[in-house]
Amino acid sequence: MSTTFWIILAGAIATYLTRVGGHLVISRFENIHPRVEAGLNAVPAAVLTTLVAPAVLGAGPAEWAALVVTALVSLRGGLMSMFLAGAAVLIIARQFVG
């Protein structure tokens, strides 16, 4: 078995642990401390931001234009429309900026 296979298998087990783990932990407690709940509520924004921020810093004008359009479309549209708008701007801008 290749290293890649073991990475996939271990990643699958780790992922399943996150999907079942919250229930297993919470079902042991009668009440959740408000600060723990606040921390858990912040997890999605906190994690996803870290996947964007360093990429934004290292990007150029074409990428920045795409991100600005993505953010603007997000005010009205859903995830799909904002993604398509951002991707379209990126592809067009790269024809000029490279």
Added chain:
Amino acid sequence: MVTEAISESRTGGDFWDGVRLSMPVVVASAPFAILFGAIAVDNGFSVLEAFLMSALIFGGASQMVGIELFGQHVAPWLIVLSIFAVNFRHVLYSAGIGRRIAHWPLLQQALGYFILTDPQFAVAEARAVSGKPVGFVWYLGLGLPVYVFWVIESGLGAVFGKLIPDTHALGIDFLLPIYFLGLVLGFRKRPLWLPVVAASAAASIIAYKTVGSPWHVSIGAVAGVLLAVILPPHHSGIGERP
């Protein structure tokens, strides 16, 4: 016998109700499944490995992060840890949905948690809040099409991704930050969203420059979460209800 027939037809109706709700998710996730397959092969995965990763992990963002780090020749244990870190948000969903499905038989619960993705949680939670029961058959109707299409389209992307000629011109290398920005903005109505995003962004950029990838993900995430923990809970909209 009559009762049996009725409950059977209801079960079938529940399944197709779930399938109908799954269709927007199937359509929206299709480009990402194909993109995943293409990037995976581009970063050194075989077609079978790309297919397996989608079938066993079934988590788009974490799969993308995993192959990105794999392409950068990061140590295997760090790749697995990063997949765990990206998927850590599912702990929330798991804790939330547990109340709705605790009455299912154990094997059904085990399968239910396996397909617990972002939209699966959102749609199931909405159904529970509206007062309807979250049954296993309905839940499976919602999740199964998403899973089947995700795995098949990943394989297609892996096979045909090589045909994409100039990935830079097509912007494929930067589509993910755009997608993740979209996800971040999708949570913008949550209390404390802006402070958490600001803290995580600052911490992840500093960590990226000093400690390096992929630690910036965990360090940035911890900074945002800690901020929410340290601030008095009423800032998070918790404890407002009597």
